[in-house]
Amino acid sequence: MITKRIIPCLDVQEGRVVKGVQFVGLRDAGDPVELSTFYDEQGADELVFLDISASHEGRKTMVEVVREVAGTLAIPFTVGGGINSVDDMRTILLAGADKVSLNTAAVKRPELISEGADYFGVQCMVVAIDAKYDENLGSWRIYTHGGRTPTDWEVTDWAKEVVSRGAGEILLTSMDQDGAKNGFDLALTETVNNAVSVPVIASGGAGAKEDFVDVFDKTRADAALAASIFHYKETSVEEVKKYLRDKGVRVR
Amino acid sequence: MIGIIDYGMGNLHSVSKALERLDLTYVLSEDTGELAEADGLILPGVGSFHDAMNLLKEKEQLDFIKKWVADGRPLLGICLGMQLLFDGSEENQDTEGLGFLPGYARSFRKSEDNVSYKVPHMGWNKLQFKQPDHEMLTNTEEGHVYFVHSYVMRTEAEDILIATADYFGEVPAVVGKGNVIGTQFHPEKSSRIGMQLLENFGKIVAEGRNNNE
Structure with a gap:
């Protein structure tokens, strides 16, 4: 049977991994290729690269990064950030990425997904x-532009919409939990899992290895994504997977 | 040398990069003249079955591949490329495949009664060996490999199953008959075991070349 995936997420700006990656023993902590290899060796099941470049030049550099990463990495990886058109997708996929991730562009023009x-x-x-919980809505509301802009979409409606248009997977980030480091948003994760039949990646809130057991025990999430907890070496992919295995969660 | 068939679909870059890492020489081309120089072929592919068959026809690669196989030369299909080796698929609309292997690609949904599960079958799943001595499985073990597909091969022919995986039923994972081999998962994305499988295919190709000389 299929295993639960652990996915480190790397923010890339102008071709460099940013957001305090603290590793001892790496020649260059900001080098996307070196970091991907590091996580691959640790047993990461997949990687996500988020391009946070603001400039056109930065985006072009990202394509080079993708090409280089694809040349060394023997596990799948997803690229998101700034993908606005089929042409953008083609460029990234031809460079060697396995999947592209859409966010704001999909809300603006859902046809892009299909x-x-x-x-x-x-x-x-x-x-x-x-997604962020909204008292008035009594559910979670969807935000775009890196969480700055609220939309009219309620989370299950939007999840169903994107799947009907051809999304093969959902990367679900809880804005309430993101950065709080006290666990994934179990209610949100299960709500979305119940609404759709495609794989769901839980994201936001991982603070300890126990949080990963929780999200897999208490929801039907297929994968869990985390950034800082791995970058700051608070735990490692290896440790998390060992702990999951000990607790009876199927991992690679 | 291995020829990677470029028919306009799929992630050709990662397959070719994987071969580079293994020091296997390759040519990536849509030109059958160039591909004819190779000792073995890889048919990669992601996307839809119907589009893929149309492109193979448009690019006049279909007859080339059929002759290649009839001549007994090695062919490896990966993911959609593996499904194309079979009789056909019901993806989008019923479409005839290359017909080298008996079987039909069916939607995952229809394979199980009233059980809700995730489609695509996406992620790392464990191999179960049916033919542990098959040369494709040399130096590997029943470990995890990376799958991503929404349609699954259904076949009556047990003898073509080299390895399977379990996802709400049996998923043919490595299949083969004579010189025609396929993997439903992506060896180029399946870490060590995947690399080993590609290396094994490289050996099959090299042996075929030596036999022909």
């Missing part, structure tokens, strides 16, 4: 959803 799915297949299409 266009991408038609060209490249649903297995390439990840839709990243940033």
